[in-house]
Amino acid sequence: MLTLYRDEAGTVRTSTDPDLPGEVIWLDLFDPTPEEREFVEKRARVRVPDRDALSEIEASSRLIAEEGVLYLSTPIVGKNDAQGPMLSPVGFVLAPKLLVTIRYAELSAFDAVVETVRKDKSLASALGVFTALLEAVVDRGADVLESLGAELDRLSRQAFRGDPSNPRHAVRSTQRLRLTLTRIGAIGDRVSMARDVLLGVGRIAAFTQEVGREWIPAEFQNRLAAVSRDIASLNDYEAHVSNKTQFLLDAVLGYISIEQNDVFKVLTIASVVGIPPTIMVGVWGMNFKHMPELDWLWGYPLSLVVIVLSGAIPLLWFKRRGWF
Numbered sequence: 001m002l003t004l005y006r007d008e009a010g011t012v013r014t015s016t017d018p019d020l021p022g023e024v025i026w027l028d029l030f031d032p033t034p035e036e037r038e039f040v041e042k043r044a045r046v047r048v049p050d051r052d053a054l055s056e057i058e059a060s061s062r063l064i065a066e067e068g069v070l071y072l073s074t075p076i077v078g079k080n081d082a083q084g085p086m087l088s089p090v091g092f093v094l095a096p097k098l099l100v101t102i103r104y105a106e107l108s109a110f111d112a113v114v115e116t117v118r119k120d121k122s123l124a125s126a127l128g129v130f131t132a133l134l135e136a137v138v139d140r141g142a143d144v145l146e147s148l149g150a151e152l153d154r155l156s157r158q159a160f161r162g163d164p165s166n167p168r169h170a171v172r173s174t175q176r177l178r179l180t181l182t183r184i185g186a187i188g189d190r191v192s193m194a195r196d197v198l199l200g201v202g203r204i205a206a207f208t209q210e211v212g213r214e215w216i217p218a219e220f221q222n223r224l225a226a227v228s229r230d231i232a233s234l235n236d237y238e239a240h241v242s243n244k245t246q247f248l249l250d251a252v253l254g255y256i257s258i259e260q261n262d263v264f265k266v267l268t269i270a271s272v273v274g275i276p277p278t279i280m281v282g283v284w285g286m287n288f289k290h291m292p293e294l295d296w297l298w299g300y301p302l303s304l305v306v307i308v309l310s311g312a313i314p315l316l317w318f319k320r321r322g323w324f
Helices: 034-044 108-119 126-161 174-211 218-284 299-320
Strands: 002-008 011-015 024-030 063-066 069-078 086-094 099-103
Touching: 002 034, 024 034, 024 126, 063 174, 069 174, 086 126, 086 174, 099 126, 108 126, 126 174, 126 218, 174 218, 218 299
Parallel strands: 024 099
Antiparallel strands: 002 011, 002 024, 063 069, 069 086, 086 099
């Protein structure tokens, strides 16, 4: 889908006209068809990269300057109803008077920027929209990292202090630990996505500042510099969240190992305690013709007492040793 955003008398409004008026400042291609890509290339006189080109991971493929036009790309977390949040490539084709974006997923940052530009007339230009998009992506990344950090704190309290609603019993059940492990894995995946997004946006901001120094106004240069500073601070916080995720993951795996060891300990104690009674029962169960115990008046009660004691004595010894 192709959406045109144009600036007329200091306002930005949406258009789907097939023509490309001179006041157009932003062309947004959402999962474009070949015909839409061809239309933009002919009317805007720029090259529109395809999805494979936008998915390249080399810096030389993501940051390109050709004849005064910047071709930039980075992964951004998009919405997917079937698989949840996932990375999707986004491309920016930035010229002094025109911005072309290519994306293949719904991005909340793009929707927010449309409203921001409508309210702030100083952003009603290609550079203004581009800067606002980077700022929106960084703001969204900060919100996500803050949310993930809060979720980690909650999981940490559950893992190390038990369930606050039931303070008598520490939560160490296999089912709860498995659920916690799943949540930690999901958080680690989101943190990894956030790292990729921040890395890509940081490179774009620095590259645009350096290459477009001659035609980017000082106002937007300063805002791009602020984006770079914000990303630097978010990178530090992301490293903290990543380290905490790894620590909590190791702790939960350690608890799972303890649970398994406790199970094997119970089985070992049960097998050891059951060996002496089994031996005694086996001895008295042999079918020899002459067994003195068979003629004793108290032989049967005595055998029961010996069997019980042969199992109770090892059990008391294990208890004394603190094995359970």
